[in-house]
Structure formats: C-alpha cells, structure tokens
Amino acid sequence: MNYAMVRRLILKDWYLNRWIIIASVPAGIGALAIVLIGKPIAFMLCIILLCMIIIGVGAQLAMVTTINERKDQTLAFVMSLPVSWREYTAAKILANLILFLIPWLALTAGALGVLLLPGATHGLVPYTAIMSVEMLITTSLIVVAGIITESQAWTTAGIFCSSLGLNVLGYVFAHLRGISRFMWGNEVHWTPTAWTVLLAELLMVPLLLGLTFFIQSRKTDFL
C-alpha cells in the first residue's frame, strides 16, 4: 500500500471539499449556543440542529467524494495515476472518515460539554455519546454505499434509510432499561447496557470498512 499516494488523495479530497467542513463548525457552535437560552425548547432545537448539521455534512461529503468522481468523469484522471483500486478505496474511506471526524469531534465535544454544564441534565451524557457514535456509523454507511454502488440513486436511498434508522435506534436506545433509567437524572451513569451498545457501535465501523474493501476488491472494471 502506497501511503504517500493515499495521503495525496486524501489531501486532494480535503482541498476540494474544505468549505463544507469549515462551514460546519461555526454552524454547530451556533446551534450549541442556542442552548444557552435556557429553555427546554431551546434544548430540543439545539439537538435537532446538531443532528441536521452532522448528518448533512456526512451525507454531503460522502456523496460528493464518491458519486461525483464518476459523475464528473474525474475517475479516469485519478485512476490514470499510479494508484491501485485498493489504494483508491482506502483513500476514499479515510478521507471521508477523517474529514467527517473534524466537525463530528467538535460538535460531540461541544454537546457533551454543554450537558456537563452546571444545571444541565448530566444523565443524558451516555445517551448522547451513544447517539453521536450512531451518527458516525450512519455516515460510514452512506460512504460505503457511495463507494460500492457509485450510484446517486442508491446512495440517496442509503441516506434516507440511515436517517430513518437513526430515529428508530434513537427511540429504541432511549427505552432500553439500562439507559432510560438514568437518562434524566443529574448524574453521569454508565451502565453495562450503555457500554455494550457503545462497544457494538464502535465495532461496526471496522466491520463496515472491511466489507467495503472486500466488495471493492472483487470489481474488475473501473470505467
């Protein structure tokens, strides 16, 4: 694996998409600032906005970096470089992950920080962490769909299903006994249930990536 080439491709994707990332951070901070109004409705609004920003950035990034290469016909240009299909796939996955991690980390830290402020509902911390990682998985899924299908239609369907899945899981997790018991309390309480869910989520990511590599390596025609 030619790491130098992979790095260059990642930097290329950063350069071409830097504005999406850069714009998301102040947007997220703005959303967090709404919480400071203090009312419960502001809290709800903040959560909704944060979700929208994170999912929006993730989906946009995934679409632009994977689908557009074929749509804009730049794929031939990239594949004419001394890079193998594996390196290209690795670069796409890593680019999306790394680029997405920037706003994700910032906003997750921000959200958790807000929750840990005196007067906020500290109990929500595990749930928030779990949902945040869930959004990471959702974005990974969209990236995987984009890379494997290279089809705008399928990837859009993937975005739709992921958003739906996010809501469903949000509901499910909020009602798991191990989590719901302490959610609205004033203490940060990590139950075994919460840990299990978090661990399972974190394991999903390498699983998805491995699957992508496997499927991509079976392709023989790139153009």
Add this chain to the structure above:
Amino acid sequence: MNDVCVRLAGVSKKYPHFQLENISLELPVGSILGFIGANGAGKSTTIRILMGLVHQDKGSVEVLGHAMPSGQVAAKQEIGFVSEDMRLYGAATLAWHMAFIESIYPAWNQPYAEVLLRRFDLKPQQKIKGLSHGQRVKAALLLALARQPRLLILDEPTTGLDPVARREVLAELIAVLADEERTILFSSHNTLDVEQISDRIAFIDRGRIIAFDDKEALLDRWRRLRLVLPPRGALPQLPGIVEVGGSDRLPVLTTSQFDARVVSLCQDRGATVQAVDPMTLEEIFVANVQSRRELQPA
C-alpha cells in the same frame, strides 16, 4: 534493437452489446501508433485495457514490461494518459492540478510546463470549469506531457480542437519522439493527423483489428486504378481488389495489394491504365471497413 513497449496478444472482452475479439498489437519503443476506428468500434475499450482500467477476459497485455492489469501501478508511473471522456476537477485551478501532478511524479519538468502554458495559451490561475473544451483538452495534455512519461496513451487528443491548436498539439507529440526511448499510442478520428505523424497504423472495426501495418507500407499497397477497357473487354483479375466502381468501359478498381506488376498485368489483359492514384489514409480506412461490412453485415 527495438524493444516492444506495448504488446497485446489475443485480447478479448465481452460486454452485453459489444465484443472485443482477439486483439493483437505490438508497438516498438520509440514509435507512434495511430489507432483509427469508428465510434463504438472498440478503441476506447482497448485503450482502457492497456491502462489496466478494464480487465480483459482473455489474452495477455504487457505494457512497458509490466503485465496488465496486475502491474498497473508500476506501469502507470510511466504512462501519461489523456482520454476524451476524462475530466479534471472543475473547482480547482490548472495551477493546482500542475502542483498535484508534480508532487506525484519526480520527472515533472517545470520549465517545459511553462513553455507549454505559453504555447497552448493557458492561464494557470484559471479554474478548470471556466475553460472551453479545447482548453480543457490542452490542459490535460499539458499535465501528461510535462511529466515526460515514457509512454503516452491518448484517446482522441485532437478531437474538438481548432486547427491552430491541433497543429500545436501534433508538434508537441512528434517532439516527444526526439527521444527514441519514448513512445506514443493515440486514437483519433482525425485521419489526417494520424497519417501525418504515425509510424504504425491500426484499424479497428466492430471489436476486431482489421489492419495493422507500417504506415508507409500501408499507403504503398493501396491504390485506385482507373482503367480503360476495350469494347467487350473483361475486367482483369487482380489480387486484393476491394472495390470495383466506375462504368463497364471505364472501371475504377480499388486494390489493397498494389505493386509494380499490377500495371503490367492490366496491360497484358488489354486494359489501358489511365491513372494509378494513391489513396489517403481516410479513403483506405473507409474502403477497408466498407468492404468488410459488405461481406459480414452486422
């Protein structure tokens, strides 16, 4: 002592509505191969197989000593590829692309790149999406030429260019050959361009190579003969007749196997040879394709 730069042997590839069959080509180092074919004949597919971007179903492909597609990364280090359906990143500038390519290939020649910028009349600070079609083609060619690769594979490099730009591109392409270690393979609709700078010519039609020859040899053996037959005279039987036109008394024969004896053969059979006309590459290609299609309608 010529090494072979590109070798295709028995390459086949099957698609739902199209089949590339038994493609065999050889291109020696230091020469130019011009590839002529109708749209959909298989030029682009063959070129993609050469680049390792499409895997052949059968047959072997060797480029610069590397087997394709397995050795494609090493091969691509030394191949400059420009394709008609290839695009650069619209949101970035030409300068960005130049820096990007320079960071990948150590052989990037910045002074030469600047010469090309002037010759092709391109502004590096301009975004690719603001360029006209011809400028985009020239930009892509600049990126491929400035790295001075050992092999240039070009799919329709002069298509869509104005006459001045075409001349400039052809001049740059032939200049590559000043180094006898460098090789070019290009496909084109522009038979005049192919005729002018190619050393070897390949015709492709319906997924098959229908001719593969040295350009001079090819141009030498195709002729159009204008004959005058005596009344009740018979058409002389000549080898390689591909087409018979004209009238009964004034036939026009197109032959693919002309040599010095043909004229005397005609005269022996009582026909007067009015004229022996050479044919342009385009006429040869069309005659070749049409005669084959008549024999094997799709």
Add this chain to the structure above:
Amino acid sequence: MQSDFVVSPFSGQPMYLQIMEQMRQKIAVGEWAAGSEIPSIRQLAVSLCVSVITVKRAYLELEREGVIVTRQGKGSFVAPDPALSPRLYQEQFSEHLDRAAQLGTSLGLSDREIVQRLRKAVDKVNETKLEKEPQ
C-alpha cells in the same frame, strides 16, 4: 536545427518523395555541402512534424542512391562524392524526361509531337535567359 523545408500533406506527392526531392535540391545547390552533417532522422521528423518512418524511408532511399551516408552512432552526412551535384541534376533530368514521355504517350501524342513540344520548352527557357541578361 530549425528546418526550412516546406512539405505539405496535400500536394499530391507522397511525403517521403517530397522530403527526398528537397534534400536533393539542397545538396544540388550546395546548401548542404558534400561530406557535411545533415539532421538526424528524428531531428528532421520533429522539425517537419512528420512521422519518423517517413523520414527514415526518405533517408534509406537517398542512401541507396548514394546521395547520403549514415554512420552508425555518428549521424547522417551528405556523400563526399565531389561530382554529386551535376549527377543529381542528371538524375532529375532523366526522371523528368521519362515522366514527360509517359504522359505524352498516355495523352496519345505521336513521337514527333512529343519532340516538338520538348523543343518548344527548351526555346522558352532560352528566351527567359535572354530576358534576364543585362542589356
């Protein structure tokens, strides 16, 4: 070396013949001196924007005729034969005569008509020469 050849793909004459003719003329008028070095095949190909194989053919033919010599590893040179220039002109003259005879017979002219026409042509050349001489 910038080339002052002018060749055209549309002139009707095969490219390699055009190149040969112009090379012979350069040698005949002395622009390329006997024994001097001439551009290599690739150099000429690049400056004319013509395929290497075409230039190579021209060089091979001229070498066969003894007009140039190619020394492996050293380059190509005009043949050192001092009687080259007149001999080239002789060759050209014979070629043109043959061609004129061919065309004349194809046109259906009689032998006498062909000779008459040749005489007229010579007369014309002599007239032009007289006009050009200082009075």
